[in-house]
Amino acid sequence: MTIVPLFRFDTQHEQAQACAACSVRGLSLFGALDEAGLNRIRAHIAKVELQAGKTLFEAGARGRGLYTVRSGIVRFERVTERGDRRIVRLAGRGDLIGQEGLLRRAYADDAVACTPAQLCSIPVQVVDELCAGNPALVHELMRRWQRALEESEGWLSDLATGPARRRMLRLLHKLAEHAGPDELIWLPQRDEIGAMLNLTFETASRLISRLRREGVLALLGPRHARVEGAALQLALRLEDEQ
Amino acid sequence: MTIVPLFRFDTQHEQAQACAACSVRGLSLFGALDEAGLNRIRAHIAKVELQAGKTLFEAGARGRGLYTVRSGIVRFERVTERGDRRIVRLAGRGDLIGQEGLLRRAYADDAVACTPAQLCSIPVQVVDELCAGNPALVHELMRRWQRALEESEGWLSDLATGPARRRMLRLLHKLAEHAGPDELIWLPQRDEIGAMLNLTFETASRLISRLRREGVLALLGPRHARVEGAALQLALRLEDEQ
DNA sequence: CGAGCCGTTGAGGGGATTCAAGCTCAGTGG
DNA sequence: CCACTGAGCTTGAATCCCCTCAACGGCTCG
Numbered sequence: 001m002t003i004v005p006l007f008r009f010d011t012q013h014e015q016a017q018a019c020a021a022c023s024v025r026g027l028s029l030f031g032a033l034d035e036a037g038l039n040r041i042r043a044h045i046a047k048v049e050l051q052a053g054k055t056l057f058e059a060g061a062r063g064r065g066l067y068t069v070r071s072g073i074v075r076f077e078r079v080t081e082r083g084d085r086r087i088v089r090l091a092g093r094g095d096l097i098g099q100e101g102l103l104r105r106a107y108a109d110d111a112v113a114c115t116p117a118q119l120c121s122i123p124v125q126v127v128d129e130l131c132a133g134n135p136a137l138v139h140e141l142m143r144r145w146q147r148a149l150e151e152s153e154g155w156l157s158d159l160a161t162g163p164a165r166r167r168m169l170r171l172l173h174k175l176a177e178h179a180g181p182d183e184l185i186w187l188p189q190r191d192e193i194g195a196m197l198n199l200t201f202e203t204a205s206r207l208i209s210r211l212r213r214e215g216v217l218a219l220l221g222p223r224h225a226r227v228e229g230a231a232l233q234l235a236l237r238l239e240d241e242q
Numbered sequence: 243m244t245i246v247p248l249f250r251f252d253t254q255h256e257q258a259q260a261c262a263a264c265s266v267r268g269l270s271l272f273g274a275l276d277e278a279g280l281n282r283i284r285a286h287i288a289k290v291e292l293q294a295g296k297t298l299f300e301a302g303a304r305g306r307g308l309y310t311v312r313s314g315i316v317r318f319e320r321v322t323e324r325g326d327r328r329i330v331r332l333a334g335r336g337d338l339i340g341q342e343g344l345l346r347r348a349y350a351d352d353a354v355a356c357t358p359a360q361l362c363s364i365p366v367q368v369v370d371e372l373c374a375g376n377p378a379l380v381h382e383l384m385r386r387w388q389r390a391l392e393e394s395e396g397w398l399s400d401l402a403t404g405p406a407r408r409r410m411l412r413l414l415h416k417l418a419e420h421a422g423p424d425e426l427i428w429l430p431q432r433d434e435i436g437a438m439l440n441l442t443f444e445t446a447s448r449l450i451s452r453l454r455r456e457g458v459l460a461l462l463g464p465r466h467a468r469v470e471g472a473a474l475q476l477a478l479r480l481e482d483e484q
Numbered sequence: 485c486g487a488g489c490c491g492t493t494g495a496g497g498g499g500a501t502t503c504a505a506g507c508t509c510a511g512t513g514g
Numbered sequence: 515c516c517a518c519t520g521a522g523c524t525t526g527a528a529t530c531c532c533c534t535c536a537a538c539g540g541c542t543c544g
Binding site: 200 | 499500501502503
């Protein structure tokens with residue numbers, strides 16, 4: 001487990017600028033705050049930067065921090081009683097992580113960076129205080145909770161239903177939503193795909209290879225790929241037709 | 243879709259008694275309220291009674307009501323793009339249903355009674371007002387949201403991971419948690435089990451029959467069964483060992 | 485009674501796993 | 515420099531699990 005606070009802003013001025021200019025402010029939790037609210041928390045916000053594969057927190061740890069994803073993809077995973085891990089959800093730009101902290105409860109899952117990721121961290125006490133006089137922030141928190149719930153249920157109905165090929169196509173569809181402006185998607189390792197779709201890594205590899213041969217997917221170096229949107233849609237429709 | 247308000251309490255006195263004596267008050271959302279708070283909402287609470295199989299609300303409908311489960315089991319299900327349904331979560335005694343209403347958003351899933359069920363319904367506006375001056379209620383709401391999220395993620399890692407037999411054993415384990423004092427569990431129809439575990443109803447039937455022959459399960463009339471706790475634990479351990 | 489729903493069971497086929505081999509590539513140390 | 519190693523990926527062959535198609539029995543209900 002590695003937490004890497006890149007740096008903590010020393011002057012209020014610096015952080016005020018950073019928050020005001022934050023590209024995810026409209027998306028993020030703290031986007032619900034006005035300038036006055038931002039001024040109150042700016043000293044407490046820390047920027048956290050994670051390398052791919054690094055753990056943000058582990059299941060069972062007492063939650064003390066709340067995070068907003070600025071960039072990158074974070075996965076939530078659990079270890080089943082048989083010992084194998086299962087990835088249960090992804091979080092991307094604008095998503096809230098570590099809400100359990102607000103309830104003074106232990107984190108439910110491990111949170112691991114899939115790609116290099118940038119997050120904003122704020123102590124739970126500060127959020128507590130802000131909530132007291134700020135119904136909009138409370139509302140925004142609830143919206144994030146609901147969003148996480150719907151992401152989780154969607155994961156189940158999309159990625160844990162039907163034959164392996166269809167689950168893989170839906171995964172690619174979901175990963176494409178997290179794609180950057182360069183249209184490149186993050187393509188997980190084969191055993192990670194297995195942990196997402198309940199497959200062995202060999203089966204995941206076979207499916208990926210077949211989609212590559214079919215022209216749905218173009219592999220570009222390790223962990224990177226480009227999806228052909230039209231071909232993907234067609235393949236999905238063919239799966240769903242029958 | 244059928245909503246069956248059994249009766250709406252006419253006198254404040256009646257509802258005040260009912261709330262104060264409510265067996266799920268300690269568990270339920272409104273358990274966070276003191277007597278004064280209860281007095282304010284008692285006129286708005288409606289008791290809802292559902293027969294098994296009846297729909298409480300449908301996905302996509304604008305949420306206007308918030309519910310607490312007093313007794314029975316309610317399932318959340320979605321229809322995948324291929325047309326088959328997938329059960330994504332269960333709610334039991336003390337669980338909160340229809341939180342989306344608080345956000346003025348459409349319900350994410352169909353909510354259907356699995357067993358005869360009793361719920362308390364309260365309009366979202368009333369909860370909104372109460373939240374304003376009641377941090378404890380807000381906290382309680384967040385706890386329920388987190389509980390739903392963990393239930394959903396647990397569903398994925400327990401019931402959508404590994405071979406069919408193990409998923410079935412874990413389902414029985416989960417259903418046993420919802421058992422009444424008579425130790426009887428609600429045993430879903432075979433196609434419902436299929437929708438929970440991503441199986442065909444034939445496979446579900448085969449697995450149930452085998453567990454019955456093995457003495458893990460005793461079928462007692464339609465939709466009712468008794469699980470042998472020790473045998474279930476043993477079977478689960480054997481599955482997890484290897 | 486026949487129709488329909490629910491559950492059970494069998495036979496056969498197909499899809500995913502298991503076991504295995506071989507490939508590339510990066511890192512290590514001789 | 516190159517052999518050696520291990521991780522990640524691919525592919526093949528055999529096996530097994532689950533699905534598909536099918537038949538049948540119990541039950542309720544029109």
